[in-house]
Amino acid sequence: MKKIDFLATDGIGLSGILYEGKEKNGKVILAVHGMTSDCFKKRDDIIAKIANESGIDYFCFNNRGSEIVKYIRKEINGKTEKILGGTAYEDVLEGYEDIVGAILKLKELGYSDIYLQGHSLGCTKIVYTYNELLEEDEKDILDVIKGVVLLSLIDIPMAIKVYLGNKYEDYLKLAEEREENNSKELMQRGAFIHPISVKTFLRYTKYNKDIDFARYGRDNDLEKLNNIKVPLFMRWGNDNEMILQKAEELITIVSNIVTNPNKNIDYVDGADHGYHGKEEVVAKEIVNFVNKN
Numbered sequence: 001m002k003k004i005d006f007l008a009t010d011g012i013g014l015s016g017i018l019y020e021g022k023e024k025n026g027k028v029i030l031a032v033h034g035m036t037s038d039c040f041k042k043r044d045d046i047i048a049k050i051a052n053e054s055g056i057d058y059f060c061f062n063n064r065g066s067e068i069v070k071y072i073r074k075e076i077n078g079k080t081e082k083i084l085g086g087t088a089y090e091d092v093l094e095g096y097e098d099i100v101g102a103i104l105k106l107k108e109l110g111y112s113d114i115y116l117q118g119h120s121l122g123c124t125k126i127v128y129t130y131n132e133l134l135e136e137d138e139k140d141i142l143d144v145i146k147g148v149v150l151l152s153l154i155d156i157p158m159a160i161k162v163y164l165g166n167k168y169e170d171y172l173k174l175a176e177e178r179e180e181n182n183s184k185e186l187m188q189r190g191a192f193i194h195p196i197s198v199k200t201f202l203r204y205t206k207y208n209k210d211i212d213f214a215r216y217g218r219d220n221d222l223e224k225l226n227n228i229k230v231p232l233f234m235r236w237g238n239d240n241e242m243i244l245q246k247a248e249e250l251i252t253i254v255s256n257i258v259t260n261p262n263k264n265i266d267y268v269d270g271a272d273h274g275y276h277g278k279e280e281v282v283a284k285e286i287v288n289f290v291n292k293n
Helices: 042-053 092-108 121-135 156-182 198-205 247-257 279-292
Strands: 002-007 013-019 027-032 057-062 070-076 079-085 113-119 145-151 232-237 263-268
Touching (some): 002 057, 002 092, 013 042, 027 042, 027 092, 027 121, 027 279, 042 057, 042 279, 092 198, 113 121, 121 145, 145 279, 156 198, 232 247, 232 279, 247 263, 263 279
Parallel strands (some): 027 113, 113 145, 145 232, 232 263
Antiparallel strands (some): 002 013, 013 057, 070 079
């Protein structure tokens, strides 16, 4: 294990852990965690161990949305600026800067085959980033992305509407009223499952055009997912998972819409949103997918 420090492309300082196997074949899984999380999950340890046994390295890092609230440092023109970060303050679109920075660091370390793995909001960041790279025609980066692994990609805008129920419009109106002068303040208790700033709340609820692509069961062609041309692996759990449909129904919906010829879409029986107790099952499935692609 090695601690790796690097910069996101906008100058934010980030750190992660690189798990190295005994054999080197240029393959590495780049893991992007979700809300309030970090790179020290038991799930990462287990996936890394099984990956290393197959000659695949594993890199997980704390992105700017790790933990709930923290200070992050940004390098600007040789000067360091300290700003508020963490899940409560992050803009999910800035995940692009973090992921591209991590890819560039792995390229610098000599990796030629990078498999992007996301969990929950980390999936949203990966799908958004991949589509942005396509739009910007970043061939040098796209060429090293050999596969995409999405664990528990959820329909965030709809999930928030369901969670808030008939209070949704009231919270949205409150956020809009505070947007201009108080966007960094926290929303009142109950607006989300954890503390969240006005700016971040509005990204998920109002300014969500770029992340509203997992519209399962809604009139949607999953265009952003269909733009992924490299092999695609998707999993959910069926126990207390954060999805509106039953897992069996969801994988049927997604499988029928996603056109990727190298798709592997299923659920892990008995797994919850975080795959607690099922880490080894999902780890073996991920490693098998990487080895075949």
